[in-house]
Amino acid sequence: MDLPAEADTEALGRRIAPLLRKGEALxxxxxLGAGKSCLARALVRALTTPDEEAPSPTFTLVQTYPGPDFEIAHFDLYRLEDPEEAWEIGLDEALDHGAALIEWPERLEGRLPADRLDLELTVSGEGRTARLSGHGSWRERVE
Structure with missing residues (x-):
């Protein structure tokens, strides 16, 4: 899927938002700079309020937002040194009580949530491209 402008990346986040369910991960x-935080911010705003600040949790590692039906936890795992740290900062609790947006999921070294949408953003000469792959409960929603 081509995303020629930042507004297109934001629009994709808004389209995914109503599909995200409690217990699932994106x-x-x-x-760096591919648009992960831009997409996550648009998704959070779609599920909360349009003026939600939604900063990247690069330094805090996780930010949580109350949604209308469940809490949304936005994780940035870039600075993790061990996959166990993700569980220490509450990834399992986030999935028990709501949904999780996970930037840098490769830091989990294969210990990804079963019900998830993998979304890979690539920067190209004409903007960005997105590739989506559904797993578990997401399989039917993206194929």
Whole structure:
């Protein structure tokens, strides 16, 4: 899927938002500057309020937002050194009580949530491209 402008990346986040359910994860992959935080911010705003600040949790590692039906936890795992740290900062609790947006899911070394949408953003000469792959409960929703 081509995303020629930042507004297209935001629109994709807004389209995914109503599909996200409690207990599921959206795993965002891509290089620095690929648009992961932009997409996550748009998704959070779609599920909360349009003016939600939704900063990237690069330094806090996780930010949580109350949604209308469940809590949304936005994780940035870039600075993790051990996959166990994700569980120590509450990834399992986030999935028990709500949904998780996970930037840098490769830091989990294969210990990804079963019910997830993998979304890889790639920067190209004409903007970005997105590749989506559903797992578990997401399989039917993206194929």
């Amino acid at each position: 795993c965002l992959r891509g290089a």
